[in-house]
Amino acid sequence: MKKFLSIFTLITAILSISNPFQAEAKNMENTKKLVVYFSKTGEQYSVGNITEGNTAIIAKMIAEQTKADLFEVKLKNDTYPAAYKALTEVALAEKKAAARPEIVDDVADFAGYDVVFIGTPNWWADMPMAMYSFIEAHDWKGKTVIPFVTHEGSGLSSIPSKIKNATGAEMADGFEIYGHVAQNDREQAKEEVVNWLKKLGF
Numbered sequence: 664m665k666k667f668l669s670i671f672t673l674i675t676a677i678l679s680i681s682n683p684f685q686a687e688a689k690n691m692e693n694t695k696k697l698v699v700y701f702s703k704t705g706e707q708y709s710v711g712n713i714t715e716g717n718t719a720i721i722a723k724m725i726a727e728q729t730k731a732d733l734f735e736v737k738l739k740n741d742t743y744p745a746a747y748k749a750l751t752e753v754a755l756a757e758k759k760a761a762a763r764p765e766i767v768d769d770v771a772d773f774a775g776y777d778v779v780f781i782g783t784p785n786w787w788a789d790m791p792m793a794m795y796s797f798i799e800a801h802d803w804k805g806k807t808v809i810p811f812v813t814h815e816g817s818g819l820s821s822i823p824s825k826i827k828n829a830t831g832a833e834m835a836d837g838f839e840i841y842g843h844v845a846q847n848d849r850e851q852a853k854e855e856v857v858n859w860l861k862k863l864g865f
């Protein structure tokens with residue numbers, strides 16, 4: 664009997680160590696969630712002239728799936744060119760200058776959110792500088808931050824660690840998708856979003 668009990672204790676201990684999903688999948692159901700994103704319409708790489716930005720499409724899918732509120736980061740004085748090539752040049756100059764463009768509006772009751780998704784296009788392996796304006800204007804203590812990125816080949820780059828550095832918050836695994844898939848193959852995009860969210864416990 665004693666031997667049986669010690670074997671049983673051993674097996675239970677091994678099982679509790681070797682099940683990584685138990686720790687990973689938190690209960691996200693009762694948390695208050697927000698999706699904050701930046702996204703650009705106009706001419707974009709590989710999709711032509713778009714009236715709804717690639718990141719915006721994914722942001723809305725996440726908000727719908729998780730019943731989160733949505734907040735779009737917009738510039739107070741938006742002088743970004745509509746043409747893609749010109750935009751890339753302006754964006755690179757802003758990145759080099761570590762610009763912090765002024766943004767409009769603010770989230771009502773930011774303090775009340777437990778989980779904040781941060782969505783961004785990959786601009787020169789970074790976020791548009793306006794995302795830093797938003798991040799630096801808020802207190803991230805106690806929040807879980809979940810990044811998602813649309814791109815045309817660079818994936819997440821080091822955007823999650825840049826967000827981690829800027830917020831100091833606890834991070835969950837990020838999501839990346841090609842902008843043209845978000846724009847032109849919504850069924851595929853939604854399937855990928857849902858699978859990722861499931862892994863995170865949503």
Ligand SMILES: Cc1cc2nc3c(=O)[nH]c(=O)nc-3n(C[C@H](O)[C@H](O)[C@H](O)COP(=O)(O)O)c2cc1C
Nearest residue numbers: 702703716717718784785787788813815816817842
């Ligand atoms: C200024 C600028 C810089 C970009 N830099 C990159 C890059 O470094 N790597 C990459 O994969 N895609 C890059 N892209 C492509 C965008 O990440 C991609 O088209 C994204 O889906 C755009 O999202 P949006 O429509 O939500 O703004 C860049 C696009 C722009 C406009």
